Amino acid sequence: MSVDQPLVVISRSGSKRWISAADTAARKLGLKVGMAASKAQAMIGNLHMVDADPVADAAAVERLALWALRQYSPVVAVDGTDGIVMDTEGADHLQGGEELLISGVVNGLRGKGLTARAAVADTWGAAHALARLTTNETTVVPRGDVTKAVIGLPIHCLRLAADTIQALRILGIDTVGELSALPRAPLTLRFGPEVGRRLDQLFGRLAEPIDPLRTPDLVEVARNFQEPIGAPDTIAKYVRRLVAQLTAKLEERGLGVRRSDLIIHRVDNTCQCLRAGLAKPVRDPARLTKLLCDRIEKIDPGFGIERMVLVAVMAEPLEIKQVANALVEEAVVDVTPLVDILGNRGQRLYRITPVASDVPERSLRRIGPTAVETGAEWAARWPRPSRLLAYPEEIETMAVLPDQPPVVVTWRGKRRRIVRADGPERIFGEWWLRPREMQAVRDYFVVEDEHGDRLWVFRAGDGVDAGTGSHKWFLHGIFG
Amino acid sequence: MSHAPASRLVEELRDRIAHLEGSVSRKALVLPFGVPDVDERLPGGGLAYGALHEIAGGGAGTIDGAAAALFAAGIAARAKGKVLWCLTRPDLFAPALSQAGLHPDRVIYCEADKEEDVLASMEEGLSFGGLAAVVGELVRLPMTASRRLQLAAEKTGTLGLVVRRWRRQTEASDYGQPTASTTRWRISTLPSEPLPVAGVGRARWLAELMRIKAGQCAEFELGACDAEGRVCLLPLSSNGSDTSTWRGSRVG
Numbered sequence: 001m002s003v004d005q006p007l008v009v010i011s012r013s014g015s016k017r018w019i020s021a022a023d024t025a026a027r028k029l030g031l032k033v034g035m036a037a038s039k040a041q042a043m044i045g046n047l048h049m050v051d052a053d054p055v056a057d058a059a060a061v062e063r064l065a066l067w068a069l070r071q072y073s074p075v076v077a078v079d080g081t082d083g084i085v086m087d088t089e090g091a092d093h094l095q096g097g098e099e100l101l102i103s104g105v106v107n108g109l110r111g112k113g114l115t116a117r118a119a120v121a122d123t124w125g126a127a128h129a130l131a132r133l134t135t136n137e138t139t140v141v142p143r144g145d146v147t148k149a150v151i152g153l154p155i156h157c158l159r160l161a162a163d164t165i166q167a168l169r170i171l172g173i174d175t176v177g178e179l180s181a182l183p184r185a186p187l188t189l190r191f192g193p194e195v196g197r198r199l200d201q202l203f204g205r206l207a208e209p210i211d212p213l214r215t216p217d218l219v220e221v222a223r224n225f226q227e228p229i230g231a232p233d234t235i236a237k238y239v240r241r242l243v244a245q246l247t248a249k250l251e252e253r254g255l256g257v258r259r260s261d262l263i264i265h266r267v268d269n270t271c272q273c274l275r276a277g278l279a280k281p282v283r284d285p286a287r288l289t290k291l292l293c294d295r296i297e298k299i300d301p302g303f304g305i306e307r308m309v310l311v312a313v314m315a316e317p318l319e320i321k322q323v324a325n326a327l328v329e330e331a332v333v334d335v336t337p338l339v340d341i342l343g344n345r346g347q348r349l350y351r352i353t354p355v356a357s358d359v360p361e362r363s364l365r366r367i368g369p370t371a372v373e374t375g376a377e378w379a380a381r382w383p384r385p386s387r388l389l390a391y392p393e394e395i396e397t398m399a400v401l402p403d404q405p406p407v408v409v410t411w412r413g414k415r416r417r418i419v420r421a422d423g424p425e426r427i428f429g430e431w432w433l434r435p436r437e438m439q440a441v442r443d444y445f446v447v448e449d450e451h452g453d454r455l456w457v458f459r460a461g462d463g464v465d466a467g468t469g470s471h472k473w474f475l476h477g478i479f480g
Numbered sequence: 481m482s483h484a485p486a487s488r489l490v491e492e493l494r495d496r497i498a499h500l501e502g503s504v505s506r507k508a509l510v511l512p513f514g515v516p517d518v519d520e521r522l523p524g525g526g527l528a529y530g531a532l533h534e535i536a537g538g539g540a541g542t543i544d545g546a547a548a549a550l551f552a553a554g555i556a557a558r559a560k561g562k563v564l565w566c567l568t569r570p571d572l573f574a575p576a577l578s579q580a581g582l583h584p585d586r587v588i589y590c591e592a593d594k595e596e597d598v599l600a601s602m603e604e605g606l607s608f609g610g611l612a613a614v615v616g617e618l619v620r621l622p623m624t625a626s627r628r629l630q631l632a633a634e635k636t637g638t639l640g641l642v643v644r645r646w647r648r649q650t651e652a653s654d655y656g657q658p659t660a661s662t663t664r665w666r667i668s669t670l671p672s673e674p675l676p677v678a679g680v681g682r683a684r685w686l687a688e689l690m691r692i693k694a695g696q697c698a699e700f701e702l703g704a705c706d707a708e709g710r711v712c713l714l715p716l717s718s719n720g721s722d723t724s725t726w727r728g729s730r731v732g
Contacts, residue, residue: 337608338604341604342590345597347590347592350588352589353584354575354584363575364574374585375583377584378578384575384579385573385576386553386577387549388572390571419671420678420680420681422679422680446680450671451669452669452671453669478540479683480547480549480550480667480683480685
């Protein structure tokens with residue numbers, strides 16, 4: 001089947017066959033969700049029709065939800081038939097914030113061949129509505145701005161029954177704003193309490209806890225409290241106990257934690273989460289406790305905590321290894337505990353490894369802090385500056401073309417007379433990777449002014465042929 | 481009344497005084513520069529492990545901190561083990577550190593958005609133990625923060641290095657403020673070593689030891705770090721430099 005052949009999914013209700021989903025090509029030709037299948041067939045000749053399989057769809061959505069649970073957030077659930085909902089609180093900082101989190105989700109799904117739209121809002125209802133009704137791929141509603149964002153949306157985003165929506169439409173109510181302006185009592189008398197409940201959930205006046213998705217193979221321990229707890233010391237004490245239970249359970253199965261979530265249920269029926277990720281599978285209670293207790297001040301106990309759950313969302317096999325005890329050699333210190341602690345605070349940790357490239361800014365790459373040590377080093381024996389500017393800055397110079405270093409350099413308004421210089425070190429463009437750099441050349445010079453400040457400057461171009469560069473001078477780095 | 485507790489008390493007090501004085505007993509716990517003129521100015525004969533050392537640049541180096549970072553890299557390179565380098569502005573060029581003897585496999589960078597996070601990461605790194613050195617690039621170093629870092633370093637014996645770099649050259653007067661660090665250095669660039677041919681020779685620094693616990697201030701003209709992180713004495717006298725003192729350390 002070719003890509004541009006329109007594709008629709010056909011659902012049945014009774015004897016009626018109608019379109020329940022259509023791809024971009026089909027929508028371009030004027031097919032809509034809800035249209036009768038026979039009509040669509042009459043409109044378009046080579047229409048590809050697939051029978052809907054709700055059971056397989058539900059299973060696929062659940063698989064997606066499980067993926068999101070491992071990757072993004074501790075509290076994930078299936079939302080309706082076509083979406084997933086996650087509580088991003090306590091997990092977004094690991095991805096660098098809400099914006100990066102949801103663009104990461106959308107991009108991750110695109111990598112799997114799926115088109116997704118995502119929204120972050122204060123309430124489940126608002127996020128549900130915005131993700132389905134806006135055309136943007138990602139929407140982030142700032143804290144407290146839910147009312148403004150949803151007031152103009154049509155009422156079918158309210159997760160109400162179809163006949164209720166229909167009846168409200170007949171009354172002339174189209175948007176959420178119009179509905180919320182109506183007096184509540186007659187509305188409840190006519191349509192039941194559901195309309196008011198959904199409105200309150202949308203605006204965040206009524207809590208709507210997400211019941212997190214769980215699979216049988218997740219290792220989970222929980223503790224209920226007869227009296228709600230709130231003091232940080234008490235929380236830490238119970239975290240320690242839960243961690244001990246969890247590690248005991250993991251030991252039975254021979255697993256180690258890679259990602260663990262602490263879910264805290266408060267008495268007002270809301271929950272909070274803390275997520276801790278680890279670079280390598282771990283079963284050491286002290287390390288896990290430290291990671292979770294490190295961020296205990298992020299927990300807002302409110303009126304008290306009545307239940308704490310600790311889940312090992314991602315667990316990997318961990319075998320006991322015998323450590324060779326050498327008397328001569330010094331033990332290699334494992335830095336993963338430190339990496340875990342700093343990484344869970346949201347710090348960006350990395351190592352830098354050489355890349356085989358002569359272009360300075362491309363000669364390095366960031367790798368994970370615990371990546372395998374290759375022992376690779378930069379091959380260049382020429383001196384390199386200890387500070388490299390993010391972008392080369394244009395400078396004014398006086399220099400004899402083609403091969404002489406500059407005599408005078410003016411950078412950031414300061415004129416420097418050059419006393420000594422070394423160069424040129426010619427670096428060619430990487431034409432085998434980037435066709436535009438077929439002829440590009442940079443000539444690097446190390447220059448030193450009369451005060452001893454050493455700078456790394458280059459001329460774009462070889463000084464003869466204008467095709468090799470603009471012949472402008474740039475400063476690229478500062479030597480120590 | 482027995483004598484035992486009293487004498488123990490006296491012993492303890494002596495220990496504490498020795499500790500305050502920069503301690504003769506911890507002689508082994510220093511990292512020598514390998515330059516006798518510098519080492520004899522430092523109590524114990526080198527930079528103390530388990531202490532905080534401040535390094536700043538002079539002149540234009542107050543902003544870019546290029547020489548200061550390289551000086552810190554040289555010290556860290558000579559210590560054994562991994563190095564945690566905490567920063568907010570990721571403009572450090574790793575090949576230069578590698579040329580100062582700090583292999584890329586040994587450095588873990590920790591990039592934070594705020595200065596406070598750098599302080600927190602440094603403290604965590606220092607109290608972790610098992611690292612050779614923890615380097616932090618900071619603008620401000622308040623007394624309380626520096627004391628916390630110093631205490632964390634003392635507990636584990638890790639070398640704490642703070643590279644101070646400011647946004648503007650005028651802000652560098654902040655470097656006069658007292659902190660709890662054991663030594664305080666200022667590294668300014670000097671005209672490089674003259675070569676018999678055209679070109680740039682070995683970089684030279686003016687290393688000012690501005691403050692030191694239980695020691696006297698001094699200044700040295702040093703040759704910049706070689707491929708193993710070692711510095712050497714490289715004064716440039718007007719009547720031709722006396723090369724015999726430094727040639728040896730450069731080769732060896």
